[in-house]
Amino acid sequence: xxxxxxxxxxxxxxxxxxVGKHKIKxxxxxxxxxxxxxxxxxxxVAYYLNIAPTLLxxxxxxxxxLIRFPDGIQSHQFFQKDKPDWAPDWIESVxxxxxxxxxxxxxxxxxxxxxxxxxxxxxxxxxxxRNPNHDRPDFFIFDLxxxxxxxxxxxxxxxxxxxxxxxxxxxxxxxxxxxGKGLHIFVPIETKYDYDTMFACVKSLAEEFIGLHxxxxxLKINKEARKGKLLVDIYRNRGSQTIVAPYSVRGREPxxxxxxxxxxxxxxxxxxxIYHVRNVADIVKREGDQWEGFQSYSTxxxxxxxxxxxxxxxxxxxxxYKTPDQLKSYLEKxxxxxxxxxxxxxxxxxxxxxxxxxxxxxxLHYDLRLEKMVPYYRGQFPKACHTNPVSNGxxxxxxxxxxxxxxxxxxxxxxxxxxx
DNA sequence: GGTAGCT
DNA sequence: AGCTACCAACGCTTG
DNA sequence: CAAGCG
Numbered sequence: 001x002x003x004x005x006x007x008x009x010x011x012x013x014x015x016x017x018x019v020g021k022h023k024i025k026x027x028x029x030x031x032x033x034x035x036x037x038x039x040x041x042x043x044x045v046a047y048y049l050n051i052a053p054t055l056l057x058x059x060x061x062x063x064x065x066l067i068r069f070p071d072g073i074q075s076h077q078f079f080q081k082d083k084p085d086w087a088p089d090w091i092e093s094v095x096x097x098x099x100x101x102x103x104x105x106x107x108x109x110x111x112x113x114x115x116x117x118x119x120x121x122x123x124x125x126x127x128x129x130r131n132p133n134h135d136r137p138d139f140f141i142f143d144l145x146x147x148x149x150x151x152x153x154x155x156x157x158x159x160x161x162x163x164x165x166x167x168x169x170x171x172x173x174x175x176x177x178x179x180g181k182g183l184h185i186f187v188p189i190e191t192k193y194d195y196d197t198m199f200a201c202v203k204s205l206a207e208e209f210i211g212l213h214x215x216x217x218x219l220k221i222n223k224e225a226r227k228g229k230l231l232v233d234i235y236r237n238r239g240s241q242t243i244v245a246p247y248s249v250r251g252r253e254p255x256x257x258x259x260x261x262x263x264x265x266x267x268x269x270x271x272x273x274i275y276h277v278r279n280v281a282d283i284v285k286r287e288g289d290q291w292e293g294f295q296s297y298s299t300x301x302x303x304x305x306x307x308x309x310x311x312x313x314x315x316x317x318x319x320x321y322k323t324p325d326q327l328k329s330y331l332e333k334x335x336x337x338x339x340x341x342x343x344x345x346x347x348x349x350x351x352x353x354x355x356x357x358x359x360x361x362x363x364l365h366y367d368l369r370l371e372k373m374v375p376y377y378r379g380q381f382p383k384a385c386h387t388n389p390v391s392n393g394x395x396x397x398x399x400x401x402x403x404x405x406x407x408x409x410x411x412x413x414x415x416x417x418x419x420x
Numbered sequence: 421g422g423t424a425g426c427t
Numbered sequence: 428a429g430c431t432a433c434c435a436a437c438g439c440t441t442g
Numbered sequence: 443c444a445a446g447c448g
Contacts, residue, residue, distance in 0.1 A: 240435090
């Protein structure tokens with residue numbers, strides 16, 4: 001007979017763990033959350049712990065919306081934004097919303113991710129802004145929402161068309177699965193526009209794109225009006241709207257993950273549910289995060305004067321992207337006899353090479369120069385894009401990207417990119 | 421999943 | 428001691 | 443104006 005009433009009540013169905021410097025009580029680890037696939041809570045916690053370092057790149061300092069399924073996906077679910085007053089004091093939060101009366105949960109480290117997972121927070125949704133710039137989004141979204149029964153290959157084709165459409169504006173779109181049949185396209189932007197400005201810009205892009213593909217796409221939410229067409233959902237690009245985070249699990253069978261992909265991986269994507277809670281951590285460990293450097297690709301929003309004209313693109317000034325003309329004047333200004341650096345030069349290689357320079361300028365930093373043979377975009381980079389810094393118009397089909405890596409904090413790296 | 425308020 | 432309620436949000440369209 | 447939808 002157990003004498004301790006607490007011990008009796010809990011039937012020892014919990015265990016303590018420590019993640020970093022925080023102790024966390026994990027409860028009901030054998031509870032089945034996904035009945036068909038048999039995924040239990042221990043697997044959810046393990047997944048989120050393993051993916052945490054990568055996941056945190058996309059959710060750190062973002063107010064979260066949790067979708068929780070404490071008794072599994074067959075039972076009731078609910079949103080949660082407000083931090084409960086019984087949460088550990090090391091769970092960070094930020095007052096937001098009307099009258100700032102809600103204390104939005106933010107994940108800042110692996111421990112907070114594990115705490116969320118133990119709460120059966122299967123889905124993590126994020127805003128497009130990062131604390132403390134809650135009125136300045138740093139990416140925009142196209143949510144490609146196919147009509148019932150549309151084959152995934154048709155969704156892929158539209159995503160690729162949208163990709164090709166956006167690149168000439170200087171944007172650098174990224175794609176991920178939604179976890180269902182949809183695809184999400186994220187486009188990083190500089191953190192200097194309010195939501196209204198961003199939305200107007202996205203809307204004008206979407207309207208032009210739909211004009212090019214009126215038979216297959218629509219902006220109309222109305223069910224009748226969009227019969228059989230894929231909805232290009234731009235309406236999430238507003239403050240207080242959210243979208244499922246990269247690497248979030250979805251609350252349906254077979255526990256799929258919203259999986260960031262490289263564009264070429266769409267070429268043979270037939271079933272988005274091959275990416276799920278049981279294999280994504282291993283895939284990322286083996287093959288890497290396909291959105292690596294996401295933030296470094298941010299660009300200004302385009303303006304009306306940035307319209308493509310003929311075969312020439314006018315890129316807006318950017319601290320990350322340089323046009324060949326801008327680079328030419330930069331290179332002319334450099335005098336390598338006055339610096340201790342070796343003069344950059346092309347090296348005879350198979351195409352892949354790298355050089356690291358220790359560069360003690362106004363701030364100590366390291367320059368990493370990567371040279372890689374890459375095929376033109378999808379084998380046929382549009383002529384209109386020949387001044388894009390990624391292809392750089394080099395006759396040898398070689399792209400050079402200069403990365404300047406500055407160690408600012410001793411812990412994290414800031415990476416600036418420019419074509420070179 | 422954890423708590424509070426009610427019976 | 429057991430039961431239940433709670434846990435988001437907003438513009439837009441439709442009835 | 444409430445309900446439904448994304």
